[in-house]
Amino acid sequence: MAEVQLQSTLTCPTCGHQATETMPTTACQFFYECSACHTLLRPKTGDCCVFCSYGTVPCPPIQQHSPCCGSTG
Numbered sequence: 001m002a003e004v005q006l007q008s009t010l011t012c013p014t015c016g017h018q019a020t021e022t023m024p025t026t027a028c029q030f031f032y033e034c035s036a037c038h039t040l041l042r043p044k045t046g047d048c049c050v051f052c053s054y055g056t057v058p059c060p061p062i063q064q065h066s067p068c069c070g071s072t073g
Helices: 050-054
Strands: 007-011 018-022
Touching: 007 050
Parallel strands: none
Antiparallel strands: 007 018
16 A cells, blocks of 8 residues: 655635645544635535645545545445
8 A cells, every 4th residue: 555645735726826734644624724815615515625625635544545534435
């Protein structure tokens, strides 16, 4: 199994600002405030967190092909 990447670059859909962030490994991040335009990002429908919706790398549970955020598959 490939090593889990913990860095992901989030791109704000409103202003296009990009920020590289470290993803949490013990919780899902449902909200993220863009540091440029202050838009509050939320996961898109069907995604478990902001990293899966707006990041360059999906969250650690998804990378490991596991259920995310306590979901039962």
